Amino acid sequence: MAAGFTPLIELSGVNKHFGELHVLRDIDLTVGRGEVVVVIGPSGSGKSTLCRAINRLEQIETGRITIDGVPLPEEGKGLAQLRAEVGMVFQSFNLFAHKTVLQNLMLAQLKVRKRGKAAAEAKSHQLLERVGLEAHAAKYPAQLSGGQQQRVAIARALAMDPKALLFDEPTSALDPEMINEVLDVMRGLAQEGMTMVVVTHEMGFARSAANRVVFMADGQILEDRVPEDFFGHPETDRAKDFLSKILKH
Ligand SMILES: Nc1ncnc2c1ncn2[C@@H]1O[C@H](COP(=O)(O)OP(=O)(O)O)[C@@H](O)[C@H]1O
Ligand SMILES: [Mg+2]
Numbered sequence: 001m002a003a004g005f006t007p008l009i010e011l012s013g014v015n016k017h018f019g020e021l022h023v024l025r026d027i028d029l030t031v032g033r034g035e036v037v038v039v040i041g042p043s044g045s046g047k048s049t050l051c052r053a054i055n056r057l058e059q060i061e062t063g064r065i066t067i068d069g070v071p072l073p074e075e076g077k078g079l080a081q082l083r084a085e086v087g088m089v090f091q092s093f094n095l096f097a098h099k100t101v102l103q104n105l106m107l108a109q110l111k112v113r114k115r116g117k118a119a120a121e122a123k124s125h126q127l128l129e130r131v132g133l134e135a136h137a138a139k140y141p142a143q144l145s146g147g148q149q150q151r152v153a154i155a156r157a158l159a160m161d162p163k164a165l166l167f168d169e170p171t172s173a174l175d176p177e178m179i180n181e182v183l184d185v186m187r188g189l190a191q192e193g194m195t196m197v198v199v200t201h202e203m204g205f206a207r208s209a210a211n212r213v214v215f216m217a218d219g220q221i222l223e224d225r226v227p228e229d230f231f232g233h234p235e236t237d238r239a240k241d242f243l244s245k246i247l248k249h
Helices: 047-054 077-085 101-111 117-130 146-158 176-191 203-209 227-232 237-248
Strands: 007-018 021-032 036-040 062-067 086-089 164-168 195-199 212-217 220-225
Touching: 007 047, 007 195, 021 047, 021 195, 021 220, 036 047, 036 203, 047 062, 047 164, 047 195, 077 086, 086 146, 101 117, 101 146, 117 146, 146 164, 146 176, 176 195, 176 203, 195 203, 203 227, 212 227, 212 237, 220 227, 220 237
Parallel strands: 036 195, 036 212, 086 164, 164 195
Antiparallel strands: 007 021, 007 062, 212 220
């Protein structure tokens, strides 16, 4: 490992089944502080389950997951705290429809971080500015485009001062012209040193922003390489096949 590499997210020997389906198979993965790891692979390979396990939205059966050296908490109080420290951004933005953008950003700050109202409001405005949406603070999610809603969801995750952010196909539900405005925000975060695990089919983002590409198939990590090597010289037949399919269109 490179000098200065400090592990932030560590999975070792992680296994999970859904009934008969072995959805995570002996997963070992370390994400260093400030690293951007892009996870790619065919549909059904376990990418979302991997993210959900890191955020403890799914329980694992065997193995160990630690964040900053601390094992994931069991049910209960520790979980809300964990989810604040490891924010997650989903394909479907999951904003509260009956709350304004500002209220969406303030809610968890008040409830989970126990910030005062003024501090939460100030932080919200600062983050809206950062994602280019300050002018939309008083709107409801339905009044925004998909790309704008996803930027609000990113700001909401950032409002928790997370140690890391997980993105599960953050641009897959967006019209093509809105994808870049979201990827630009993510690139900015990466440049500022945010630790990120990103499930995406955006290979341009993977090439330009990722420190490593993790390729999954059938619940296993088959490759874990720097982008140049992965895209230039995929080692496994599964990865070669996958790349030939997605790079063709
Ligand atoms: N809650 C669940 N119950 C049963 N099967 C599930 C559940 N969630 C996911 N799966 C199955 O687990 C496999 C991996 O799913 P997922 O992690 O969503 O893959 P990916 O994100 O790579 O498309 C798929 O076969 C999916 O159908
Ligand atoms: Mg998925």
